[in-house]
């Protein structure tokens with residue numbers, strides 16, 4: 001019985017990862033996505049599910065909300081505009097992709113299957129578990145597939161305080177882990193962080209908007225090496241630089257196999 005349950009969980013997990021892998025492939029196109037996703041204009045596109053059995057439409061946390069500062073909105077608009085280019089009067093997909101973001105990623109990515117419920121009903125993505133807009137991690141990640149890089153626009157809320165008036169080093173590390181990990185996942189499939197190395201160069205004021213730039217350094221077998229720089233929104237000031245090592249895993253690793 002227990003073994004059967006484990007097989008079910010593994011199967012569901014594989015389904016979820018299929019979508020993640022598809023997103024990492026160059027051949028990925030809109031035909032692979034649910035119809036409801038394709039009908040929406042790029043600016044508001046989200047992985048919405050038509051046959052959603054558990055709740056209404058999942059919230060895409062990477063879309064603008066009322067807590068976003070004009071600076072955050074400006075940067076979002078800038079990168080979002082790069083997601084679509086106009087060629088000979090026709091709108092085409094650009095090099096950049098805005099990544100949708102959910103607080104139960106695998107559950108929503110699998111089209112409503114109850115993977116998260118089987119694992120842990122109360123589990124939520126760490127960076128998306130503060131419901132009050134603007135209080136915690138406000139961020140959106142834009143992926144540049146041809147360049148194997150990504151940029152995250154991050155506005156740090158008041159609940160992330162470390163030194164008075166400034167962002168906690170653990171919150172900065174969380175964002176770096178999340179963004180480098182996201183890039184590694186899109187490039188190499190399911191991975192886990194093996195090593196993160198961080199240099200904190202200058203404090204980040206609470207409420208400010210910073211850019212988290214990540215790029216692929218190299219892939220060696222199962223190892224994906226990513227570099228990262230956290231800068232002010234005008235890129236003039238370096239706040240943190242980091243490197244991350246991610247190991248491709250067999251998802252059975254997460255189930256003790």
Ligand SMILES: CCCCCCCC/C=C\CCCCCCCC(=O)SCCNC(=O)CCNC(=O)[C@H](O)C(C)(C)COP(=O)(O)OP(=O)(O)OC[C@H]1O[C@@H](n2cnc3c(N)ncnc32)[C@H](O)[C@@H]1OP(=O)(O)O
Pocket residue numbers: 020105177178179181182185190191192193194195223245247249253
């Ligand atoms: C998976 C699902 C992804 C879903 C993504 C959805 C899309 C995006 C959505 C939402 C964004 C959210 C994004 C969040 C991202 C956050 C990621 C995390 O925070 S992960 C949690 C923290 N990390 C751990 O808990 C790992 C704990 N460690 C382990 O499990 C193992 O140690 C592991 C898997 C890392 C490696 O174990 P082994 O048994 O597979 O491999 P061995 O044999 O030990 O090492 C292989 C090679 O790697 C080197 N290596 C291993 N660890 C190393 C290290 N720390 N430093 C340097 N080298 C290391 C070894 O020396 C070896 O190298 P030689 O092949 O001999 O050349």
